[in-house]
Amino acid sequence: MSLDRLAPAIFVLLWSTGWVVAKYATIVSEPLTFLGVRYLVAAVLFAGLCLASGVSWPRDGRTIAHAVISGAFLHGFYLGALWWAIGQGVPAALSSIIAALQPLMTALAAPFFIGERLSRAQKAGLGLGFSGVLLAVVPKFFGHGASEIPAFAIVINMLGMAAVTYGTIYQKQYLRTGDIRAIATLQYIGALIVTVPFALALETQHIDFGFAFVALVAWSVLGISMGAILLLLHLLRRGQVSRAASLIYLVPPLAALQAAAVFGEELTVPMILGTAIVVVGVYLANRKDVAQAA
Template sequence: MTLDRLAPAIFVLLWSTGWVVAKFGAIVSEPLTFLSIRYFTAAVLFGGLCLASGVSWPRDGRTVLHALVSGAFLHGLYLGAVWWAIGEGVPAALSSIIAALQPLMTALAAPFVIGERLSLRQKLGLGLGFLGVLLAVLPKFFGAEAAEMPASAIVVNMLGMAAVTYGTIYQKQHLQKGDIRAIATLQYIGALAVTFPFALGLESLHVDFGLAFLALLAWSVLGISMGAILLLLYLIRRGQVSRAASLIYLVPPIAALQAAAIFGEELTVPMILGTAIVVAGVYLTNRKDVAPAE
């Protein structure tokens, strides 16, 4: 099988683990502090990979600036908002559904920003995906957690969704050229430049250094920040931005499966049914049209 076929599935599996990491990360470190360390480590490792591989760095100042800005939105503002909101008490299920609004927002904005047209089938697929996510996590809204959710944290979580939506489109607009590894290095520098000042202003920079922290950091950097992000950048560059964004719909149901396996959270019928609908929606959005026979 080619990378084009395998990349979406691998990306979803890697990216979905971020919710588990966020939940564990709150135990060993403050969220923005953890993310700052993660971005710094990822930038250093990516930079070393680029040097070892002889990667050609962007020589155009505008390309460097675009990479820094896209990283600030895709990683810094997005994950910073999500992790901070979870740390403030927003349940992971609610946070995931807010993040799952991104494909819908991207699909709605793409025609106006980059002139990308969606077929009727793609629109149907996006709608099905959104419906599936709603069905999977809606029961969480009626538990005891619902009354304890801070409004300010929910707003910040929604701003994070808006940031990654804009970052995805910005990436498609301005970063079609250049080595992906070099671009990723610059993006994490941009993410660090945004996240660390917030960590200084809002947190005490407390970290419980130990085996648990090192394991979480290793997976966050190698599995998610490097593995998943390289695949996401590859998908954005190879296909339509709305098709790449639609993969985010698969993350909440798979994250729920991981939470059930690791934390013993209950798997409900709505979650299982919602997952099936999500899969159908993503298939419709990503399926390539077959050229008519001549």
């Protein structure tokens, strides 16, 4: 089976673990400080991989700038906002719902930025996907009172979702060529440029060094920052940006399943039904037919 067929499923499985990592990371470190360490290690390892593989680096300043800017939005602003919001008390399930709005924003914005058009089936798939996400994860935070969830943190989480939407389109618009390993290295440099100042301004850089911290950093870098991101960049380059973004719909239901397994959270019937609806929606949104857009 080709990488193009396997990449979406592998990406979703790897990326969905980020919610478990985010929850654990707030125990052993402040969120932005942890992300700073993660981005630094990822940038160093990617640079080493590029040197060992003899990768051809971008030679013009414009391409380098585009890679750094896209990384600032795809990683720095997005994950920084999401992790900070979770650290401030936003439930992970609610945060995942906000993040799941990103495919809708991407699909709506893509025609204006890169001229993509969606078929009726793809539009139906996006709608089903969002409905499934709501059905799957609403029971996980429905019991929280509105006063228990900081409104400002929710706004920051939403701004993070908008950032990754823009970063996804920016990536497709300006980085159509170049070795994805070199691009990823520059993107993590962009993420560092954004994250470090916020970490210094908002946190004390406290870290509980130990096995848990090292294990979380190792998985965050090798499994998510390297494995999942390389697959995402591959998907963005090979397919339509709206199709790649629609895969995000699978993350919240999978995160709920992982939370049930790892943290013992209840797995309800609505979550199971919502997951099934999401699968159908993602299938429709990723269909490769070229039906006339509505």
